[in-house]
Amino acid sequence: MRIFSILLLLTGLVACESTYYSAMEKVGYHKREILVDRVEEAQESQQDAQQQFTSALEQLKTLTNFDGGDLEDVYDEVNAQYKDSKAAAETVSERIDEVDSVAEALFDEWQDELEQYQSASLKAESKQQLSDTRKRYAAMLKAMRKAEAQMDPVLSRLNDNQLYLKHNLNARAIGAVGKEFSRLEQEVADVIKQMSKAIAESDKFIASMK
Template structure:
C-alpha cells in the first residue's frame, strides 16, 4: 500500500458521485500530494498488479500441467481448480487494466497542467528548460505506457484459451477431454510465457520512469 492510499480512498469516496477528476486532484493537492506524486504511486500500483498477474498466470499454467498429466482420480475436483484458476486470472487481468487506466488518467492531467503553466514563465530560459523536461518526461511515459498496453493486450488471448479449456472440460468430464486439451497445451504455454515476458518489460519500463520523476 502506497503512502497516499488512505487519502486516495478518502478522496474517492468524496468524489465518486460527481466523478470529477479535477476536484479529486485539487483535493489531493490540498493535502500535499501533487499529480507527479500520484502518478508515481499509481505506476507503482500498476507494477504490483502486473507482478500479481504474472504469478496468477503462472499458477494457471501449473494447474493446466496437472490437468494434462491427469491419470485417474477425481476429475471434477480438477475441473473446479481449472475453473478457479481461470476466474483468478480474469480478475488479475482486470486489475491490471484498471491500474493502467488510472496511470493514464493522472498522467494526462499532469501533462496538460504542465503545458498550460509554460505560459506563466517570465524567464525564457526557464521556460525552454521546462519545455525540454516536459518533452523528455512525455517520451519516457509514452514508452512505459506502450509497454504496459502491449502486456495488457497479450493477456486476452490467454484468457480466451483458459476459458475454452474450462468450458470444454465442464461439458466433457472424461479422459478424452483431457487429451483434447493436452493437444493445445503447448500453445497455451507459449502464450503465457509471452505475457510474462511482456510484463517483465513493462515492469522494467515502470522502474525507469519512476526513477526519472
C-alpha cells in the same frame, strides 16, 4: 440518448478526478506523486498477473497429467484459476487506465503552466523537461498496453479449456486440452516476458520522476 448518457458519465468522471486531484494538492500530494504511486500499483498488478497466469498454467498441467482421483475436483480448480486470471487481468487494465488518467492531467497542467513563466530560459528548460517526460511515459505506456493486449489470447484459451471440460469431463477431453497445452504455455511465457519489459520500463520512468 445512449451517447448523451455516456458523455454525461465521462464528464462526471473527469469532474470527480479533478476534484480528487485538487483535494490531494491541498494536503501537499501533487499529480506527479500520484502518478508515481499509480505506476507502482500498476507494476504490482502486473506481477500478480504473472504469478496468476503461471498458477493457472500449472493447474492445467496437473489436469493434463491426471492419473486417478476426482476429475470434478480438478476441473473446479481449473475453473477457479481461470476466474482468478480474468480478475487479475481486469485489475491490470484498471491500473493502467488510472495511470493514464493522472498522466494526462499532469501533462495538461504542465503545458498550461508554461505560459505563466516570465523567465524565457526557465520556460525553455521546463518545456524540454515536459517533452522528455512525455517520451519516457509514452515508452512505458506502450509496453504496458502491449502486455495488456497479450493477456487476451491467454484468457481466451483458458476459457476455451474450462468450457470444453465443463461439458466433456473425461479422459478424451483431457487429451484434447493436452494438445493445446504447448500453445498456451508459449502464450503465457510471452505475456510474462512482455510484463517484465513493462515493469522494467516502469522502473526507469519512476527513477526519472524522483
